[in-house]
Amino acid sequence: MLKIIRHCANHLKPVALGLAAACTLMLGACTPTSITQGPLTTKPYPASARQPTNGAIYNVAAYRPLFEDRRARLIGDTLMINIAENTSATKSNASSASKTGSVNSSVTASFGSPVPRAAFNSASDIAFDDAAAANASNIFTGSIAVTVLDVLPNGYLVVGGEKQVALDKGTEFVRISGVVNPDTISASNTVPSTRVADARIEYRTNSRVDAALVTSILSRFFLSFIPL
DSSP states (O other): OHHHHHHHHHHHHHHHHHHHHHHHHHHHHTSOOOOOOSOSOOOOOOOOOOOOOOOSSOOTTTOOOTTOOOSOOSTTOEEEEEEEEEEEEEEEEEEEEEEEEEEEEEEOOBTTBOSOOEEEEEEEEEEEEEEEEEEEEEEEEEEEEEEEEEEOTTSOEEEEEEEEEEETTEEEEEEEEEEEOGGGOOTTSEEEGGGEEEEEEEEEEOSHHHHHHHHHHHHHHHHTTOOO
16 A cells, blocks of 8 residues: 555656646736836935034924925935826728729621621729727826935936835735936925826736736637647
8 A cells, every 4th residue: 555655656656746846836926017116115325423412492303394395305214105097099090992994805807797696794892991090098097105316416306216005815016116306395295297208107916807818818729720
């Protein structure tokens, strides 16, 4: 009995290795690709150490300037980007061509006889029409908090951020990166995505929706040459 078990284990080992390799590839494929550029978060520079100078009323730890601007302006600051993307495009093309021709001929006499012997008629008509149209429409709304990654010499802010939402066994990824003009940041520390330069906005998922799409592609591939 033990020999039979060992014999079966030796034969099943390659199958198990193959399944493990396939699972590894599938898990690696579940990581969605990204179009964003650079890192998506950073930490602020450490503040220089200074001795607290507390007074009878003034306290360094609790001090907040009355007229301080709370909008993001330094590396490590955060701000909110309201995603409001609505794009549409339409493209159409049409072409046509036609050609008509005819040939008529006859033999009116044969060896001196005035009686017509044969008549030939030929006609051709060729027509070609082609038309194509393509429509695309995309709507993407939401909000995401981003971090200031760098401050350019002109004061513009390089920002980036990522948000992951796990739903059951799938995960949704929302990523964004770009350059923000500080003048477009509102008093509530928000900026619309339409005011972000060099914007890279994406929504990815590794949920079962992608698996269903792959299954559909494989089904069409195998059904293309199966006679049933």
